[in-house]
Amino acid sequence: MIIFRHYLRKIANNIMSLQKIEKNAVLIKNTMDELKVDLKVMNEKYNMLLAQQLREENAKLVLAVEQAKQKLILLETQNGIKQIKVPSRKMCTQSSGAPVQKLAEEKQDLQKVSEEKTNANKKPKEAKPKKVKETKEPVAELPIDVGRLDLRIGHIDHVEKHPEADTLYLLKISCGEEKPRTVCSGLVNHVPMDKLKDRYVVLLCNLKPVKMRGIVSEAMVMCASCEKGVEVLIPPQGCSPGDLVECEGYNRNPDAVMNPKKKIFETVAPDLHTNDSLEACYKDKVLSVPGKGNIVAETLKKVPIK
Incomplete structure (x- = not known):
């Protein structure tokens, strides 16, 4: 009996707890509904305020x-630009008759006025004087003869064997310039070194410099040459380094450096030779140092000069 009462009391307590939970649930639901209503009202007020703020800002921008x-308009009027009234949007959206055509014509008038104003502000271009083309007179080509060769008297200051070629001498020859010229000469098998030391020679000075076994040769020693042998040409007594060699009947007008493509020396060389008197000649005219004498060979007559 006591146990039964205990269970009844416990059941009654549980029923009261359930009723209390139900009551709380209703209270929570009501509170949630009220919060939703309040939130909706607040959202509407916020949207109204935002819309008002946007309207105010839009009005400021329009202004x-x-x-x-x-x-x-004031600035354009002051600068003389004609103002044309633009028709309303309503007028433009009417039938595609006269109003639209009139609007196009007014737009063209506005563009024309603007172009006239721009052209009025432009300075007229000054006519530039025409350049007269200068006609260059063709340079007369000099005849190819002995006058194109820069032949001078040179003095051999030093002679030695070429370090890289057994058949070449390496010469230092003074010819009236600031420093001696370096000359590579193939005389090893023809002229002893002793006969070249401290002697005067005829030097061709306006050949294009050429590298021979690693050393640049800047001139050529003129020699009488044939199958019998090779002899270095002998200048007249009393010559000095730099004395010019001339040929009677031919103007001495040498190129600074002969262009290999024009083959000037190759054209002149066949007419360089010695005569019966051992004199060095171009055709039938003797080569000489004016006021000092003729250029001669030692023994070779009527042989080419190279």
Whole structure:
């Protein structure tokens, strides 16, 4: 009996707890509904405030645009630009008859006025004087003869064997310039070194410099040459380094450096020879140092000069 009462009391307590939970649930639901209503009201008020703020800002922008437009119209009017009234949007959306055509014509008039104003501000271009083309007279080509060769008297200051070629001498020859010229000469098998030391020679000075076994040769020693042998030409007594060699009947007008493509020396060389008197000649004219004498060979007559 006591146990039964205990269970009844416990059941009664559970029923009261359930009723309390149900009551709390209803209270929570009501509170949630009230919060939803309050939130909706607050959201509507916020949207209204935001819309009002946007309207105010939009009105400020419209006012600023209108002021800028009026300022632009004032400036254009002061500069003489004609103002044309633009028809309303309503008018433009009517039938595609006269109003649209009139708008196009007014737009063309506005563009024309603007172009006239721009052209009026432009300075007229000054006519530039025409350049007269200068006609260059063709340079007369000099005849190819002995006068194109720069033949001078040179003095051999030093002679030795070429370090890289057994058949070449390496010579230092003074010819009236600031420093001696370096000459590579193939005389090893024809003229002893002793006969070249401290002697005067005839030097061809305007050949294009050429590298021979690693050393640049800047001139050529003129020699009488044939199958019998090779002899270095002998200048007249009393010559000095740099004395010029001339040929009677031919103007001495040498190239600074003979162009190998024009083959000047190759054209002149066949007419260089010695005569019966051992004199060095071009055709039938003797080569000489004016006022000092003729160029001669030692023993070779009527042989080519190279």
